[in-house]
Amino acid sequence: MKIYVSRDMASVALGADDVAKAFADAGCEVIRTGSRGLFSIEPLVEMETADGRIGYGPVGPWDVAAVLDGSHPNRLGAVDQLSFFAGQQRFTFARCGVIDPVSLTDYAAQDGWKGLDAARTMTPQAVVDAVKVSGLRGRGGAGFPTGIKWQTVLDAPTGDKYIVCNADEGDSGTFADRMLMEGDPYCLIEGMAIAAHAVGGTQGYIYIRSEYPFAIYTMRLAIERSAHLIAPFTLEVREGAGAYVCGEETALLDSIEGKRGQVRAKPPLPALKGLFGQPTVINNVLSLAAVPFILAEGAEAYAAVGFGRSRGTMPVQLAGNVRYGGLYEIGFGITLGELVNDIGGGTASGRPVRAVQVGGPLGAYFPPSMFHLPFDYESFAAAGGLIGHAGITVFDDSVDMAHMARFAMEFCAAESCGKCTPCRIGSTRGVEIVDRIMAARPTPPSVMPAKAGISLPEGGAEEKGDPSVRWDDGVLGKALYSRSPARIDTSIDAQTTLLRNLCDTMKYGSLCALGGFTPYPVLSALDYFPEDFGASPSPNFAPLKEAAE
Amino acid sequence: MEEFIEGWTARHGATRDQLLPLLHAVQEEAGYVQDAVVPVIARALNLSRADVHGVVTFYHDFRRTPAGRHVVKLCRAESCQARGGAAIEAAAAQRLGVAMGETRGDGAVSLEPVYCLGLCAVGPNALVDGRPMARIDAAALDRIAAEVAA
Known part of the structure; x- marks a missing residue:
């Protein structure tokens, strides 16, 4: 009896290893796959029958007998017929959850290497043109056209050129890179090999965050097994070391070079002076993994799906407090509300959805009144947000949005590389300002501190006052006078204005997206949920709370 | 630790870009990257001690003191x-x-x-x-x- 059990890290976290062992002990042939991508049915087992693969889930190791005789109540039937899967357009994730991830035979049998074979019959320029025609844009978040990036590298003078895959998927609420690397690693390898053929690359690096031990293991194994198929191109996995900022492409390059992961000023573009100062293609996992389909099925087939200038599919990740969380690959243009309510099924807690954060820690918080937004780069940018890596984190009505705004600043302070001032210092000042707002807001009265007793951490020390300094003396004196803690206007209005000014400075003054985008969650929380900051709902966005319910 | 680092660089090379992989290997071997090993790594990769110290302290993963069991x-x-x-x-x-x-x-x-x-x-x-x-x-x-x- 053939039994398929996922070995995806999320499935294992839910107990898939014990389930697999129980079936093996019962004499079944157990094949470990990636995850199908719906976590409410994990651990999922699929049994091979005359009618195809029949799924049961969630199941535990104690369910072996009931699954084998078909009497288990969690019988799902054919998994790809479930409504969660039937509506998807799986271009990139077609094989994920279906095949043994590191079996070359399985990969080849399911259209693997077709894209690379096609690319090898084409000139490099023709491959780059195909990627351009497909309309593929950087799936890491910035949405820059992939074909243009490749063209720049192709046109760069010959010499060593590198293909770098950014697999430092640090955004909370995203796991598509991890799932693909664990569930279909050859797809990424094939995409990178096509990129190498297109631009003349000789060596590739996959930079994977250390928080993804399963992905690191699977990719290394897959690289070893497929080395002969992509030669003379060579690939190597580099393991990150817990720095979120290394997801920024230039910080990532510095990290591979063995340096602190600090952001480089651009220009020069990495396409011209990237890794080790050489022309470098640096793309996200999902961008590179979309390429085999484009070459195998044709650029037009990919571009035929989508919305506006966002072509093709996006593997959307439904996360947080959501009932049916998981990976949903679909053409651009589906609305946020369809994703959260119809596909995600609302919250896991059963309470009303109050906010969703789209695009990770640097993405905006949207209330349900914005659920009409189509999932597309331009629509989200126009609404003051970003789709980022397409993670959607759902929150129910117990969320305190001032706390989430504070967390955004706290996270930026913890992860800032320290190179530019708005990000390094602004994030810490931002935490302090939100703290003052939270202390001054009317509820809950039990935790409300005495107004005069608000003390400033650290930064306040210098203003304590040396008696020999006369506050009104000269320019410095005046500056110190105005910054004296006793004179800071800690009213909510004043602090909110200060927070908006700070966000403005960070947004336009930071070197990279970490400092530059941290204002998105903060400002969107302020704009859409002013009541959490002690203000009356703003007329522009009222009445939000009611709309949410 | 010196022998370990010598052996490691002999297998993987002693170029600057091997610093992170080497630090991971040292931490896996010893449980943490003690301050005393920083000059050894610096010599092995022909870097300054300050440079290696800067990298060790930049990344959250690297410990300078032992973790719990x-x-x-x-x-x-x-x-x-x-x-x-x-x-x-x-x-x-x-x-x-x-x-x-x-x-x-x-x-x-x-x-x-x-x-x-x-x-x-x-x-x-x-x-x-x-x-x-x-x-x-x-x-x-x-x-x-x-x-x-x-």
Whole structure:
């Protein structure tokens, strides 16, 4: 009896290893796959029958007998017929959850290497043109056209050129890179090999965050097994070391070079002076993994799906407090509300959805009144947000949005590389300002501190006052006078204005997206949920709370 | 440690870009990157001590002091917060008798924050001695505490 059990890290976290062992002990042939991508049915087992693969889930190791005789109540039937899967357009994730991830035979049998074979019959320029025609844009978040990036590298003078895959998927609420690397690693390898053929690359690096031990293991194994198929191109996995900022492409390059992961000023573009100062293609996992389909099925087939200038599919990740969380690959243009309510099924807690954060820690918080937004780069940018890596984190009505705004600043302070001032210092000042707002807001009265007793951490020390300094003396004196803690206007209005000014400075003054985008969650929380900051709902966005319910 | 580093660079090369892989290897071997090993690494890769120190202290993963015998990494990121992560964080600190980011006095356990394990639909999540665990609740914390005590 053939039994398929996922070995995806999320499935294992839910107990898939014990389930697999129980079936093996019962004499079944157990094949470990990636995850199908719906976590409410994990651990999922699929049994091979005359009618195809029949799924049961969630199941535990104690369910072996009931699954084998078909009497288990969690019988799902054919998994790809479930409504969660039937509506998807799986271009990139077609094989994920279906095949043994590191079996070359399985990969080849399911259209693997077709894209690379096609690319090898084409000139490099023709491959780059195909990627351009497909309309593929950087799936890491910035949405820059992939074909243009490749063209720049192709046109760069010959010499060593590198293909770098950014697999430092640090955004909370995203796991598509991890799932693909664990569930279909050859797809990424094939995409990178096509990129190498297109631009003349000789060596590739996959930079994977250390928080993804399963992905690191699977990719290394897959690289070893497929080395002969992509030669003379060579690939190597580099393991990150817990720095979120290394997801920024230039910080990532510095990290591979063995340096602190600090952001480089651009220009020069990495396409011209990237890794080790050489022309470098640096793309996200999902961008590179979309390429085999484009070459195998044709650029037009990919571009035929989508919305506006966002072509093709996006593997959307439904996360947080959501009932049916998981990976949903679909053409651009589906609305946020369809994703959260119809596909995600609302919250896991059963309470009303109050906010969703789209695009990770640097993405905006949207209330349900914005659920009409189509999932597309331009629509989200126009609404003051970003789709980022397409993670959607759902929150129910117990969320305190001032706390989430504070967390955004706290996270930026913890992860800032320290190179530019708005990000390094602004994030810490931002935490302090939100703290003052939270202390001054009317509820809950039990935790409300005495107004005069608000003390400033650290930064306040210098203003304590040396008696020999006369506050009104000269320019410095005046500056110190105005910054004296006793004179800071800690009213909510004043602090909110200060927070908006700070966000403005960070947004336009930071070197990279970490400092530059941290204002998105903060400002969107302020704009859409002013009541959490002690203000009356703003007329522009009222009445939000009611709309949410 | 010197022999280990010598052997490692002989196998993997002594170029600057091997610094992170070497630091990972040293930490896996010794449990942490002690200050005394920094000059050895610097010599091996022909870098300044300040340079190596700068890299060691930049990345959250590298420890300069030994961890507890068990390491519990609890996710603090938004998706786990949306599923009650803050309450679990407080309960974990209490149940394990150690504050977030600290190692317990008896050296049995370190409780550390991690920002996203990519299991965002089944949080709150943790890595217990490298093993992923999802949907952490009070019962799961009891199991973790028992494991740590054993």
